[in-house]
Amino acid sequence: MNATIRWVRGGGLSTLLLLLPLLLVFSYFAWFPIGRAVVMSFQETNLVTDPAWVGLDNFRRVLEDPLFWTSVRNTLYFTGLALLFGYPVPLLLAVVMSELRRGKGLYSALAYLPVVVPPVVAVLLWRFFYDASQTGVFNTIFGWIGLGPFAWIQDASTAMPSLVLQATWANAGATVLIYLAALTGVRGDLYDAAEVDGAGLWRKIWHVTLPQLRGVLLITLILQVIATFQVFTEPYLMTNGGPQNATVTVLLQIYNYAFRFGDFGAATALSVLLALFLAAMSAVYFRLTRSWSTT
Amino acid sequence: MSSTRRHLGVVAAAVMALSLVAACGSDDDPAADGGNGQQDDGDGGGDEQVTISVSNLPPATESATREAFLARVEEFEAANPNITIEPSEYEWDVTTFAAQLAGGTLPTTFEFPFTDGQAMIERGQLADITAEVQELPYADAFNPSVLEVAQDDSGAVFAVPTAAYGMGLHYNRAMFEQAGLDPDAPPTSWAEVREYADAIAEATGQAGFSQMSQNNTGGWILTTLTYALGGRMEEGSGDDVTATLDNDGTRQALELLRQMRWEDDAMGDNFLFDWGTINQAFAAGQVGMYIGGSDVYNSLVTENSIDPNAYGLTVLPLEGDDAGVLGGGTIVGVRPDASEAERDAAVKWIDFFYMSKLTQQDAALADAEALVATDAPLGTPALPIFGAEQLAESDAWVADLVNVPLEQMMPFKESILDQPLVPEPPVRAQDLYAELDAVVQAVLTDENADIDALLETANGNVSSLVEAG
Secondary structure (H helix, E strand, O other): OHHHHHHHHOOHHHHHHHHHHHHHHHHHHHHHHHHHHHHHOOEEOOOOOOOEEOOOHHHHHHHHOHHHHHHHHHHHHHHHHHHHHHOHHHHHHHHHHHHOOOOHHHHHHHHHHHHHOOHHHHHHHHHHHOOOOOOOHHHHHHHHOOOOOOOHHHOHHHHHHHHHHHHHHHHHHHHHHHHHHHHOOOOHHHHHHHHHOOOOHHHHHHHHHHHHHHHHHHHHHHHHHHHHHOOOHHHHHHHOOOOOOOOOOHHHHHHHHHHHOOOHHHHHHHHHHHHHHHHHHHHHHHHHOOOOOOO | OHHHHHHHHHHHHHHHHHHHHHHHHOOOOHHHHOOOOOOOOOOOOOOOOEEEEEOOOOOOOOHHHHHHHHHHHHHHHHHOOOEEEEEOOOOOOHHHHHHHHHHOOOOOEEEEEHHHHHHHHHOOOOOOOHHHHHOOOOHHHOOHHHHHHHEOOOOOEOEEEEEEEEEEEEEEHHHHHHOOOOOOOOOOOHHHHHHHHHHHHHHHOOEEEEOEOOOOHHHHHHHHHHHHOOOOOEEOOHHHOEEOOOOHHHHHHHHHHHHHHHHOOOOOOOOOEOHHHHHHHHHOOOEEEEEEEOOHHHHHHHOOOOOHHHEEEEEOOOOOOOOOEEEEEEEEEEOOOOOHHHHHHHHHHHHHHHHHHHHOHHHHHHHHHHHHHOOOOOOOOOEOOOOHHHHHHHHHHOHHHOOOOHHHHHHHHOOHHHOOEEOOOOOOHHHHHHHHHHHHHHHHHOOOOOHHHHHHHHHHHHHHHHHHO
């Protein structure tokens, strides 16, 4: 009894009550839908009449769907390409920009500009740029130097790289700003010491900048992997999974199950599988990189 | 002081928490009351008050048709004092349909295309309105091949067909002239389609022929082509349906596309069209010919501002022993959670608003006048919901008001009723179409696409879906 009174007087109750709205909001808008999705993954439902329990049927159907492995392959391909191009580009830009003595603000703004453009507008704009005819914007530009015309998103082999190019353009700006902020935390005397030791620009980057940024780099890497695994806007708006399913991603497949075929059981089953995979991958990643982390 | 502050903190926190709980709890569950939140009675028809919501109220920008719609609502309510109608601007969208149905924002009655009917029936997303439909005076007069899109295997009726069309070949008359072709003599064989497409592409630099390939439309149009060449995507009926995607008709259809694309280079540069984007490209003069429903002209006018003088429509050439034309159209259904009274009121509304235009001269004229007042197209060729004579009669009622270039559609109108109408594949049609999207895209984007192998794979995939039901 005394302990309870002490807890109340010590501010425990007011803390709990202040926390309650947040808990309720999270419960209602985040945890409840997640829980509901997990339940639905074991049901057959049209969202109106009573659902029927179907055990693991939805998971079986999803795993047996020929498009499942296609979508996994495509998603891995997108993630791989996005890491290959999208991960070093912002770092490189940030390092170069941090070395600038003048106009840093202007270049930061220019780098961030694509992030300000609404994603749908940006994707539709790029779809227009990717016009495969000789008079398409990119093909016209390449035509000036005697290249092309390229099929861009109209060809199964070039469609995914085209999406990655657009996604890198659209998203690099935000990461550049994170790196720029992190770079301000790198102590100047480390560069001075490296210079005294005779290090050039690249050795300074390799031996000072990158190790000092490793905490941020590790976080942005896993965030980028998680984000690219959930790529949807680009394939949905640019190619809708085509040509020949070359850009069907896991999330697009989830969307198609739910909203094109009304199969909410399969959609939630695949969502659960994706969430489990990403959670497991994040856990393994943090375990493997624990010794490198600065946090 | 600190104690007062702590007490104030507790009170403030309690108020915030309670208001949030109240806010969450105050939300009504609209699905529980049949979706309109205003059901006034329990089950049972009779004279009890009932409120239903209805779809496709024209937007405020189309004032004349909107007023005409609202006038019809008033007229209906006067004739049925126990029914209140709540008009809604809702228009069918497959991507939002299920969520709106679950969220209770879908109207009690709503229009949707033939092609989605069977899947919605299978998923239990439509109310069984057999009893209500059987009470209509023309219940037995429906064209059976049209009504079956709204029926399940047992013959139960889940919706009412209100408009039907056959697939046709749309062509750009101006581009025909540019290519030295006679726009009044459209192609009558697939060899001619190919020849004309080549000539148009050569003369204009645009696509002579284009084909939809996305969002299941690739499979839909390939099925149309297959039917026109005597093939079928599925054989059998009831529980004995088998997938036959690798039939000769489909093979010929894909071979035709391959030739136009790779040998003639007559299909332009965009191979990822869907219904909306191909209409846009056609209206913009970027496509010489394409296959679509005969009612597309309405959309080309209202959505894409096509030049009416450039528009032409003809029937699809039918070749092969069992060739036919795929049909399509609009059906009106009722929410699956509607009460008996709501179902009854909904079918009365469908009868009054949709069917009377087809069966009563006054209603047909009033509807036509409202359409013409807003320059909405009137007179686009249709297929009969009941019979050819009845269609001819209802066409005659509004003949003086027709504002579409009917002369340019005569090659279609004069022949379509002679073409055998073939329904969509009976089992998992949308899945089948989705599977074929990739096949069409492969043929159009990969010069070395192996048509036989593609069809074999697609047939295997669809077969397992069909077997699973």
